[in-house]
Amino acid sequence: MEIAIISGKGGTGKSTVCAAFVSVAQSTIAVDCDVDASNLYLIFSPSCDEEYVFVSGNHAVIDSDLCMNCGLCMSYCRFDAISSDNGLIRVSEVACDGCFLCSRICPVKAIKMIPATKSRMFAGTFRYGKMVYGRLAPGEENSGKLVNVLRNKATEYAKNFGYKTVILDGPPGIGCPVISTITGVDKVVIVTEPTISGLLDMERSYECSSKSSGQIYVIVNKYDLNMEITHVIENWCEEQGVPVVALLPYDEHVVDAMVEGMTLVEYNEESNITKLLRNAYNFIMQN
């Protein structure tokens, strides 16, 4: 069973919900698919049993001994990745899109394309099972491809070690890495909050998920901060046939638990918010 936790934007409490679900599940594979800003490892401190280089693409490098400073590459680069610094032609690794154009047009073949190798995939063991996460280096691309690599590793772990549940913490938004996170999963949980942008983002997340995954659920975080919009969210979900599995109140313990490096369930097993999250997880597993 694969369950993906997503949200239309960052800061909705998605990772907090995900970490709590991992605690409730106990024996699981946790996958942090937010490869641009992974944070689950901060709570779970997994061992690093495996580390792989993820080649995210290519970037241009100029051999200054060969370069004759004609400026042709600079004028052709659509990404403004090439500049002249005191007469020395340079490429910005962050800005370079790896399109190969400059390497083809350079009259003296001074530009080489080399693989971008700063991104990583990590896999290890933590207190509830196995954890897989990745880190996309700044400026490197193909985050969706890295998410696919993470999911393949999780599938391999599930098969080899007999885990039945995989919980994926998705990236915010509806871009390529989100599509890679939710495609083919059994269940998607959209975490939202009672604001206009939260409502619109939830609708977009639903549109995106309904095309590529199984049953969809919604959790409204900090629902009590705006009851009016919470009711709008509930009504919208009812119209779409999407179960709202938890209304989580604003709770200062969320920050306290984070500071302690614990999930909400670990921080206080008996708290109201823990009970709500436990019930939500059990409902999702059974329906």
Ligand code: SF4
């Ligand atoms: S096109 Fe080649 S020779 Fe001309 S500035 Fe660029 S790297 Fe140098």
Ligand code: SF4
């Ligand atoms: S590979 Fe493309 S994006 Fe990168 S520096 Fe060359 S022309 Fe610009």
